[in-house]
Amino acid sequence: MSAVDLVVTDLDGTLWSYDTVEQPHERTLAAWAELERRGVPVLVATGRRVTSTREPLAQLGLAPSAVVLNGALALDLASDEYFHRHHHTRDGAVAVLAAFRAHGLDPVVYVEHPAIEVYVSGAPSTSPEHLAALGDRARLADLDEVVATAPVLSFGVFGHEAATLHRIAAAIDDRAEPHVVADTWSDGHGLTVAPVGLSKWSGVLAYCARAGVDPARVLAIGDETNDVELLRNATVGLAMSDGHADARAAADRIVAPSGEGGWAAVLDYV
Numbered sequence: 001m002s003a004v005d006l007v008v009t010d011l012d013g014t015l016w017s018y019d020t021v022e023q024p025h026e027r028t029l030a031a032w033a034e035l036e037r038r039g040v041p042v043l044v045a046t047g048r049r050v051t052s053t054r055e056p057l058a059q060l061g062l063a064p065s066a067v068v069l070n071g072a073l074a075l076d077l078a079s080d081e082y083f084h085r086h087h088h089t090r091d092g093a094v095a096v097l098a099a100f101r102a103h104g105l106d107p108v109v110y111v112e113h114p115a116i117e118v119y120v121s122g123a124p125s126t127s128p129e130h131l132a133a134l135g136d137r138a139r140l141a142d143l144d145e146v147v148a149t150a151p152v153l154s155f156g157v158f159g160h161e162a163a164t165l166h167r168i169a170a171a172i173d174d175r176a177e178p179h180v181v182a183d184t185w186s187d188g189h190g191l192t193v194a195p196v197g198l199s200k201w202s203g204v205l206a207y208c209a210r211a212g213v214d215p216a217r218v219l220a221i222g223d224e225t226n227d228v229e230l231l232r233n234a235t236v237g238l239a240m241s242d243g244h245a246d247a248r249a250a251a252d253r254i255v256a257p258s259g260e261g262g263w264a265a266v267l268d269y270v
Contacts, residue, residue: 004236004269006213007035008067008204010222011046011053012184014240017259021184022056027261029060040270043067043207045200047181047192047226049110049117050075051137065211067203069110070179070194070226072153074203084206085112086153088195092175093147096155096193099171100125103164107193108134109146110154119146127159129185158183158190165191179226182244192226199229219269223247223258236269 009015016024024032035042044066046053053066054077063078074084088096093109100107105125108118117137124131131138146152157165162180168191169178177194184190208215220227220234223243231237231250239251240258248254256262 002040002270003217004040004219004266005217006041006043006204006208006211006219007266007270008043008045008200008218008220008230008234009263009266010200010224010227010230011044011048011056013182013223013243014221014227014258015044015263017257018182018184019259022059024060024263025259025261028258028263031261031264031267032062034267035270038270041065041211041213043204045071045203045220045222045227045230047179047224049137051117051135052133053077065207067200067207069154070177070192071198071200071202072110072194073112074206083210084203086195086198086202087112088147088152088154088176090148092196093152093155096172096176097143097147099168100155100157102171103168105157105160105164105168106143107155107157107191108138109141109143109150109152110156111146112151112153119143119150125160126157127183127185127188130156130158130190133185153195155193156190159186159188160191162189165189169193179224181224181226200226201229201233204230204233219266221255221263221266238265 067074075082106121119141219236220230221238223240237251242257255265
């Protein structure tokens with residue numbers, strides 16, 4: 001009997017590599033198709049926002065349920081039905097913004113809004129590539145007003161030195177969940193900040209409750225620091241061999257890199 005009723009996957013560095021962003025290996029796509037044939041659902045769990053999760057998967061003909069922004073929101077991408085949300089408290093959001101600014105950075109601020117996914121200041125500190133990727137889902141705003149009035153889901157900047165981002169993370173790790181991650185667009189690093197006590201696993205539990213899946217029968221696969229709680233809590237945790245050391249330490253098994261189709265190892269447990 002299979003030990004797994006649900007496969008939960010990260011995207012960047014896991015489903016696809018950083019070298020072939022949004023283009024999974026052919027072995028990975030074949031394994032996903034085999035899971036569908038066997039009736040095993042795949043749940044995406046990513047630090048990406050809704051649009052940047054939905055669009056590349058749609059290009060692959062996929063519309064699974066997804067946990068986005070490191071657990072702050074969860075929805076069914078096919079129906080647009082949301083089944084989980086977790087915002088920063090007002091005081092928490094104000095403190096996070098202050099920590100970024102104490103280090104000379106203006107982050108982008110992700111919010112829950114029908115037409116707007118992120119607010120930016122007049123001088124955003126994120127990389128030009130990240131800013132361009134936000135597209136028409138971003139709006140210019142006074143960030144002080146945003147954190148005081150809007151339902152803030154997450155903060156982020158990309159294209160910076162890891163040391164600077166780790167200092168910001170250390171300043172707020174008692175009131176938020178900061179994650180320093182590899183930057184998809186460059187050789188630099190990014191910092192995303194979710195609400196305190198939140199992780200991708202929070203969204204997984206919400207999905208399990210909605211779908212009637214036993215959380216003790218979940219396989220998770222990931223590669224970065226924001227996957228650690230996911231890998232630790234899943235019954236089976238797989239980490240990519242080229243992933244972050246913390247992710248590899250949290251996993252039960254190390255698999256080949258995403259660029260080699262290592263994701264297909266999920267079939268060994270289904």
